Structures are given as C-alpha cells and as structure tokens.
Amino acid sequence: MGDAGESGRRTLFGAEELETPAWALGLEATAQAGPLAVARAVPRTVAILTRWAWQGSRRWTALAVVVHLVSGVVTAFGLLATADVFSRLLAEGPTPERVVAALPALAVVVAALAARGLLDAAAGAVTAELVPRVERRVQTDLYTALVAVDLVAFDDADFTALVDRAEHSVTRIRMGASVVGDLVSGSVAVVASVVAAGIVHPLLAPIVLLAGLPQAWAAVSGVRLMFASTLRTIAQARRLAVVGDLISRRDNAAEVRAFTVGGVLADEHERLATELSREGIRVEQRRNALVTVGRAASGVATALGYVAVGLLVYTGGLALPLAGTAVVAMRAASSAVQTSVFGANLLFEAGLFVELYTRCVEDARSRRRAPAGPAPGAPEVVELDGVTFRYPGQEVPALADVGLTLRRGEVVALVGENGSGKSTLAKLLVGLYLPTEGRVRWNGRDLRETDSAAALEHVALVAQAPVQWPLRADDNVRIGRLDRDDPADRAYEDALGRSGAAEVVDDLPRGRATVLSRAFQGGRDLSGGQWQRMAVARGLYRDAPLVVADEPTAALDARAEHAVFSSLRELSAGGDRITVLVTHRLANVRTADRIVVLEGGRITAQGTHDELMAAGGLYRELFALQGRAYAA
Numbered sequence: 001m002g003d004a005g006e007s008g009r010r011t012l013f014g015a016e017e018l019e020t021p022a023w024a025l026g027l028e029a030t031a032q033a034g035p036l037a038v039a040r041a042v043p044r045t046v047a048i049l050t051r052w053a054w055q056g057s058r059r060w061t062a063l064a065v066v067v068h069l070v071s072g073v074v075t076a077f078g079l080l081a082t083a084d085v086f087s088r089l090l091a092e093g094p095t096p097e098r099v100v101a102a103l104p105a106l107a108v109v110v111a112a113l114a115a116r117g118l119l120d121a122a123a124g125a126v127t128a129e130l131v132p133r134v135e136r137r138v139q140t141d142l143y144t145a146l147v148a149v150d151l152v153a154f155d156d157a158d159f160t161a162l163v164d165r166a167e168h169s170v171t172r173i174r175m176g177a178s179v180v181g182d183l184v185s186g187s188v189a190v191v192a193s194v195v196a197a198g199i200v201h202p203l204l205a206p207i208v209l210l211a212g213l214p215q216a217w218a219a220v221s222g223v224r225l226m227f228a229s230t231l232r233t234i235a236q237a238r239r240l241a242v243v244g245d246l247i248s249r250r251d252n253a254a255e256v257r258a259f260t261v262g263g264v265l266a267d268e269h270e271r272l273a274t275e276l277s278r279e280g281i282r283v284e285q286r287r288n289a290l291v292t293v294g295r296a297a298s299g300v301a302t303a304l305g306y307v308a309v310g311l312l313v314y315t316g317g318l319a320l321p322l323a324g325t326a327v328v329a330m331r332a333a334s335s336a337v338q339t340s341v342f343g344a345n346l347l348f349e350a351g352l353f354v355e356l357y358t359r360c361v362e363d364a365r366s367r368r369r370a371p372a373g374p375a376p377g378a379p380e381v382v383e384l385d386g387v388t389f390r391y392p393g394q395e396v397p398a399l400a401d402v403g404l405t406l407r408r409g410e411v412v413a414l415v416g417e418n419g420s421g422k423s424t425l426a427k428l429l430v431g432l433y434l435p436t437e438g439r440v441r442w443n444g445r446d447l448r449e450t451d452s453a454a455a456l457e458h459v460a461l462v463a464q465a466p467v468q469w470p471l472r473a474d475d476n477v478r479i480g481r482l483d484r485d486d487p488a489d490r491a492y493e494d495a496l497g498r499s500g501a502a503e504v505v506d507d508l509p510r511g512r513a514t515v516l517s518r519a520f521q522g523g524r525d526l527s528g529g530q531w532q533r534m535a536v537a538r539g540l541y542r543d544a545p546l547v548v549a550d551e552p553t554a555a556l557d558a559r560a561e562h563a564v565f566s567s568l569r570e571l572s573a574g575g576d577r578i579t580v581l582v583t584h585r586l587a588n589v590r591t592a593d594r595i596v597v598l599e600g601g602r603i604t605a606q607g608t609h610d611e612l613m614a615a616g617g618l619y620r621e622l623f624a625l626q627g628r629a630y631a632a
C-alpha cells in the first residue's frame with residue numbers, strides 16, 4: 001500500500017514501487033543516440049522490416065520493391081520532364097515554336113502523372129497484402145518464443161513488463177511497415193529532384209537538400225522525446241492498467257463493491273491518469289514547438305534558396321529559362337523531402353519499437369530451458385538433494401536445503417503453514433522450476449539434463465489456482481491430454497465420475513458442449529468448487545505416473561472432497577504411480593504413506609501420521625487444532 005499523496009489522500013501505489021525496469025534504461029540510451037546513429041537506424045529498420053516482409057511473402061515483397069522503385073523513377077521522370085517543359089517554354093524564340101518544342105516533354109509529364117496514379121493504386125494494394133503478413137509474422141515469433149519460456153521467467157517483473165510493452169509494440173511496427181514503400185519512392189524522388197536542381201546549377205543541389213534538414217531534425221527529436229517519455233512512464237502505465245483492470249474486470253467486481261473501494265480505485269485511476277497525461281501534454285507541447293521551429297527553419301532555408309536563384313540570375317550565373325526549372329525542382333524536392341521525412345520519422349519511431357520487440361523475443365529465447373539430454377522415462381524414484389530455490393529478485397529462499405525421496409507406489413502428503421514452500425516444492429518435483437542449488441533427479445537422472453517438456457509428459461498437475469479454460473466443458477477435461485485415444489469416451493466419463501464433475505457437466509444447459517466462459521455467447525461460468533472438480537477431472541484424464549495435486553479440494557464441499565481423496569487413493573492403489581498431495585485438510589492425509597512437514601522452506605519432519613503424532617511438533621499441533629475445531 002502506498003502513502004498519503006500530495007493532497008493528503010491515500011494513494012495505492014507509492015513512488016518506491018515505480019522502478020523503471022533495467023531493459024528500459026538501456027533502450028533510453030538508444031533513443032538518445034546522436035544524428036549519425038539515427039541516420040543508421042532508419043535504413044536498419046527498413047532492412048529488418050523488409051526481411052520480415054520477405055519471410056512473410058517473397059512474392060508480395062518483390063512486387064512491393066518493384067512498384068515503389070518504379071513509382072520513384074516515374075516521379076523523377078515526371079520532374080525532369082516538367083523542368084524540360086519550363087526550359088522550352090521560357091527559351092528564346094517565337095511562342096508557337098516554343099510550345100511545339102515543349103510538347104514531347106509535356107506528353108512525358110502527362111504519361112508520368114497517369115503512371116503515378118496507377119502505381120499509387122498498385123502500391124496501396126501491395127501494402128494491403130504485405131503489412132498484415134509482417135504483423136502476423138511479428139506476433140507469431142513473439143508468441144512462439146513466449147510459449148517456450150521457462151516458468152520462472154514469469155516470476156520476474158522485469159520480464160513481464162517487457163512482454164507487455166512488446167505486445168504493444170506490434171501496432172507501431174505495423175505502422176512502420178506500412179510506410180517503408182513510401183519512404184523508398186520518396187527517397188528516389190528526393191534524389192531525382194536534387195539531381196535535377198544540380199543539373200540546373202551545382203549550387204542548387206545542396207540548397208535543396210539543406211532546406212529539408214531542419215524538418216527532419218525536428219521530427220526525429222520529437223520521436224526521441226516521445227519514446228524517452230514512454231520508457232520513463234512504463235511503471236506508471238502498468239499501474240494504470242492494473243487499476244483499470246481492478247475496476248473493469250468481472251472477477252473483481254463483487255469484492256470492489258463489497259469493500260466499497262470503487263471510489264478509491266477511481267481516484268487512484270484519475271491520479272495516475274493525470275500524472276501520465278501531464279507528461280503526455282508536456283511531451284506533445286515540446287514536440288509541437290520543435291516541429292514549428294523545424295518548419296520555420298526549413299521555410300527560411302527554402303526562401304534562401306529562392307534568393308540564391310535570384311542572385312544567380314542577377315549575376316548572370318543562371319539563364320532565366322533555367323531559373324523556372326530551378327524553382328520547379330526546388331518545389332518538387334521540398335514535397336519529396338516532406339514525404340520522406342514523414343516516412344523516415346515513422347520508421348525511426350518504429351525502429352525503437354522494433355528494438356524493444358526484438359529485445360523481448362531475444363530475452364524470451366534466452367529464458368528457454370537449454371536443450372538438455374534425452375527424454376526421461378516415467379519416474380520411479382524422485383529425489384531432491386540439497387535443493388534450495390530462490391524466486392527471481394528474492395533474497396530469502398522459498399526452499400532451503402531440502403532433501404526428499406519419493407518412490408513409485410507412494411502417496412506422499414506435503415503439509416505446513418501458509419508460505420512454508422509446499423507449492424514451490426511441488427513445482428520443483430516435476431521440473432517446472434529448476435533448483436537454484438542442489439539437484440532434482442528422476443531415476444537417478446538430473447532434471448537439468450533432461451528434456452523438460454518430455455518429463456512433464458509423465459506429470460499430472462492439479463494446480464492450486466487452476467486455469468478456467470474458456471473452452472467447451474468436455475475440452476476442459478480433454479485438454480489434460482488432447483492426444484489420448486479414448487474409445488467410447490470411457491476415460492473421459494471415468495475422470496468426470498471420479499472428480500464429481502459429471503454432475504456439473506450434466507447440469508449445464510448444453511451439457512458437455514457448453515462453453516465455460518461468459519466471454520462467449522451462450523457460455524456459462526461455474527462456481528469455485530465446480531471449477532475445482534473440472535480441474536481434478538483434467539488431472540485424472542491426463543493419466544500420468546506422477547500425480548501432483550496442490551490443494552485439490554480447497555473449494556470442495558465435504559462430499560466432493562471425500563470423493564476426490566478416495567479417487568486419488570484408488571488411483572495410487574495400483575502401486576504404479578507417485579502421488580503427491582498438498583493440503584491443509586489434515587484429516588485427509590492420515591492415510592498417506594508419508595507426510596512431509598515444511599516450516600519456513602525446510603523439511604522439519606516426515607513420517608506416517610502415527611509417527612508424527614508420537615513425535616510431537618508442528619504436525620501434531622496443527623492436527624489437534626483442526627480436530628478441536630471439528631469437535632467444537
């Protein structure tokens with residue numbers, strides 16, 4: 001909880017929680033790079049976007065390159081022909097002859113205009129085909145990298161913030177991709193008009209080019225300001241989204257009302273939004289001022305260009321007919337420079353988001369489990385040896401120096417008070433987390449050296465907060481093992497029956513075909529306990545040799561709880577599984593083969609119920625407390 005704000009009002013998030021992630025600081029340096037770096041950045045972005053487009057569709061990319069280059073060349077031709085028309089019209093001699101002499105050039109101008117129109121239409125069509133392909137590729141790469149990321153990365157706030165920003169970058173990248181073509185044809189036109197001006201008089205070429213520079217500088221500086229501000233406000237923007245979610249999401253709606261904190265949240269939203277909009281306004285004003293200065297400077301430079309033309313004519317350095325050509329070239333150059341500056345500006349901006357996105361994809365790829373050795377067999381013996389585990393950025397380990405051996409056929413219960421490390425231990429046993437120190441071995445093989453996805457094929461996990469899959473009811477169960485061969489739905493029905501989910505599905509309006517989500521038309525939500533029954537059914541349907549159930553009955557009524565524990569016991573009775581139960585319902589662990597007691601991340605006792613009761617300690621204390629509560 002934060003502190004009292006300036007107004008004396010309580011704020012939910014304090015400044016100390018608004019740390020900028022380390023990767024954002026690195027990107028800030030890129031955004032502040034000098035003009036040379038900027039000049040390099042735009043072609044690099046063009047190259048990256050073109051590569052992505054090429055990977056998306058070679059045919060359309062090749063077509064886009066051709067259309068835009070031809071468009072640039074046609075513009076250049078049109079420009080040179082216009083200049084020619086002027087030279088001939090303003091040349092010496094009788095007017096009718098001058099007009100006739102100008103006709104061929106005029107025909108080229110008309111043809112160039114017509115061709116430009118057609119090419120613009122073609123460019124629009126090609127861009128419409130290409131840009132969504134680039135976007136699709138960018139999204140696919142991001143999500144392909146993300147699904148392979150090691151679970152522990154999601155406990156690292158730096159990483160999740162980067163992912164959040166990368167998801168937002170996709171739109172900016174799409175915008176960048178849509179102007180690459182315009183920049184290419186604009187650049188060809190700039191070159192053409194500079195060359196045309198240079199042919200008229202060598203002095204005019206640099207003048208034409210220099211006139212565009214202030215605008216380019218202003219545009220780029222504006223983007224820098226904007227990007228630096230985006231990076232600076234990442235933490236605030238995330239807070240704003242979090243508060244927005246608290247207000248708008250259905251899951252939170254009841255509690256927000258019950259605790260009557262709607263007003264506090266709305267105030268907090270306003271406070272954060274005001275801070276952000278203040279920053280936004282400041283940046284936009286500065287950007288606007290820069291653009292105005294840039295435009296004014298470009299205007300002055302253009303005026304100087306006209307003065308130079310006048311002086312050249314006055315001093316006899318330029319023939320009068322050529323002065324007309326010079327003016328045409330300068331006007332064309334100015335419009336081409338403007339188009340190019342606009343494109344380059346968007347691409348410079350897109351380039352920063354490309355960098356952010358690329359960083360995220362690279363980071364995600366580096367957070368994959370290193371490809372390890374071959375797939376492990378079904379676990380017969382699971383051993384933890386000196387296992388210590390620290391969550392990212394945490395000093396105190398969640399588990400410290402844990403040693404434990406589980407054997408096939410055993411039912412082992414993990415018990416302990418809240419935060420003692422049970423769920424963390426459950427995730428380490430199955431290889432979802434790798435220990436910071438020590439080893440987890442299956443059949444003597446270190447999980448660090450095995451293929452983690454292959455290991456998880458042998459695991460059925462009923463998580464503490466299971467996913468409420470927004471799928472049909474039957475798919476909610478079958479997603480436990482989609483490729484399972486299940487003739488006549490026998491395994492499916494069995495899992496439903498054992499978990500108590502059969503009656504849940506039977507009561508649904510469209511039975512097993514009902515979609516379990518309010519987000520879809522005709523969808524239905526379930527109660528907490530009903531969801532939990534579905535989660536247990538999913539775990540049972542997975543039919544794996546290592547079953548880990550983390551509080552599988554916390555939300556269940558007494559009858560359902562009894563049914564679930566009986567099923568789990570029945571399943572392990574065959575002797576070919578290892579079953580690990582995490583639970584606070586100590587009455588249900590009495591029959592476990594072994595009970596492991598965790599305190600503050602360490603195993604402090606283990607044994608059968610009778611052994612632990614005889615030994616005294618935390619287990620007996622907790623058991624007695626629960627017993628008294630039931631007896632009362």
Ligand SMILES: Nc1ncnc2c1ncn2[C@@H]1O[C@H](COP(=O)(O)OP(=O)(O)OP(=O)(O)O)[C@@H](O)[C@H]1O
Nearest residue numbers: 155391394398416417418419420421422423424425
């Ligand atoms: N993602 C995380 N990042 C940092 N610390 C965490 C994270 N998840 C858990 N912890 C901390 O690790 C410790 C062990 O947590 P764990 O969830 O394993 O406890 P538990 O015994 O399962 O608790 P409970 O009975 O409440 O479910 C706790 O101190 C907890 O605060």
